[in-house]
Amino acid sequence: EIVLTQSPGTLSLSPGERATLSCRASQSVSSSYLGWYQQKPGQAPRLLIYGASSRATGVPDRFSGSGSGTDFTLTISRLEPEDSAVYYCQQYGSSPKVTFGPGTQVDIK
Amino acid sequence: QVHLVQSGAEVKKPGASVRVSCKASGYTFTNYYMHWVRQAPGQGPEWMGIINPSGGSPSYAQTFQGRVTMTRDTSTSTVYMELSSLRFEDTAVYYCARGLCSGGSCFFFDFWGQGTRVTVSS
Numbered sequence: 001e002i003v004l005t006q007s008p009g010t011l012s013l014s015p016g017e018r019a020t021l022s023c024r025a026s027q028s029v030s031s032s033y034l035g036w037y038q039q040k041p042g043q044a045p046r047l048l049i050y051g052a053s054s055r056a057t058g059v060p061d062r063f064s065g066s067g068s069g070t071d072f073t074l075t076i077s078r079l080e081p082e083d084s085a086v087y088y089c090q091q092y093g094s095s096p097k098v099t100f101g102p103g104t105q106v107d108i109k
Numbered sequence: 110q111v112h113l114v115q116s117g118a119e120v121k122k123p124g125a126s127v128r129v130s131c132k133a134s135g136y137t138f139t140n141y142y143m144h145w146v147r148q149a150p151g152q153g154p155e156w157m158g159i160i161n162p163s164g165g166s167p168s169y170a171q172t173f174q175g176r177v178t179m180t181r182d183t184s185t186s187t188v189y190m191e192l193s194s195l196r197f198e199d200t201a202v203y204y205c206a207r208g209l210c211s212g213g214s215c216f217f218f219d220f221w222g223q224g225t226r227v228t229v230s231s
Contacts, residue, residue, distance in 0.1 A: 032212025037154075044204055044221035045154060051211045056219060088153055092216035097170065098144075098156035 002027050002093050004101035012107045019076040021104045023089035028069050033092040036065055036074045038085045039103075045088065049074060076106075084108045111135040113205050113222035120228045126193040129225045131205030138186040139163045142208035142215045145179060145190045147201040148224075155201075159208065159216070160188055195229045202226050 003026040013019055023034070031052040037045035047056040049065035052072060062077045076083055089101040116130040131143065145157040158169035160179040167179040178191045188205060203225045206218035 030212065033214065033216065035217045037218075044206075044224055045218070046221075047209065047217060047219050050209060050217040054211065056209075090154075090217075092214055097159075097168070098216055100153045100155070103153050 002029060002091055002099055004089055004091060004099055006087075006089060006101040006104045008104060009102075010105045010107065012109055013079055014109045015079050015081055017079050019079055019083070019106055021074040021076075021087055021106070023067075023072040023074070023101055025070045025072075025091060027093075029072075029091045029093060031068050034065075034067070034072050035090045036063075037088045037090060037100075038083075039088065040085045048087075079106075079108055081108050111207065111220045113207065113220055115203075115205060115222040115225045118226040118228070120230060121195050122231055123195055123197060123229055125195050125229075126191055127195060127227050128189055128191040129203050129205075129227070131188045131190075131222050133186045133188070133207070136207075139183060142210075143181070143188045144206045144208055144216075144218055145177075145203065146206055146218065146221075147203045149198070149201040152201075154204075157190070157203075162186075162188065192227075195227075197229050200227065200229045 005024045007022045034052045036049040039045040053065045086103045088103045112134045114132045139162045146154045148154045160167040162181045181188045205222040207220040208215035209217040209219035
C-alpha cells in the first residue's frame with residue numbers, strides 16, 4: 001500500500017505570500033496518477049491539480065503542481081484570503097487503488 | 110452544467126444497511142465513471158470504489174469488500190451505494206464523485222455531490 005505523507009501539517013501565511021505544500025509517497029508514484037484537492041469547511045473537496053501538474057478547469061493559475069517519483073509539491077504563488085482551506089494530495093495505484101494524504105491546513109493571517 | 114445530487118442524511122443502528130443515491134445531470138451519464146468517497150469527522154477522504162455507468166462490474170476498495178455494493182440505473186442517471194453491517198466507525202459523509210480520466214486511468218474526481226451524512230448510533 002502506498003502511504004502519502006504531507007507537510008507541514010499547518011501553514012500560516014499572509015495574503016500575497018507564497019505557499020509550498022509537500023506530499024511524499026512511501027513508494028514511487030507515476031506522475032500521471034497524482035492529484036491535489038482543496039477542501040473548505042462544510043464543502044466537498046475540489047480538484048485543483050491532476051497528473052501532478054495539470055490544472056483542473058477553472059482553477060486560477062496561482063495554483064501549480066510539480067514533482068515526480070516520491071516527492072510532489074503544490075505551490076500557491078500569491079495567497080488570497082479565499083485560499084484558506086485544507087489541501088489533500090491523492091494517488092492512484094495498486095490496491096487500495098486510491099489513497100489520500102492526511103492534509104495540510106493553510107491559514108491566511 | 111454538471112450536477113450530482115445525493116439523497117438525504119441517514120441515521121442507522123449498528124448492523125443495519127444504508128443506501129445512498131446520486132443523481133447525475135448536465136452530461137452524458139454513461140460517458141464517465143463514478144466513484145464513492147467517504148470522509149469521517151475530522152479525517153481525510155477515503156475511497157470506497159468505482160462503477161462504470163455503461164456496465165461491467167464495479168471495483169471496490171479492499172477495506173469495503175463484502176460490505177459495499179454499487180449499482181446504477183441508466184434510465185434515471187442515478188448511481189447507488191449500499192453499505193451493510195454498519196459499525197459506529199462508518200459514521201461519515203459519503204460523496205459520489207465523477208471520474209476524470211488522465212494517463213489512461215479515471216481516478217481523479219472532478220465533480221462531487223453535496224455529500225450524505227450517515228450516522229451510526231444505537
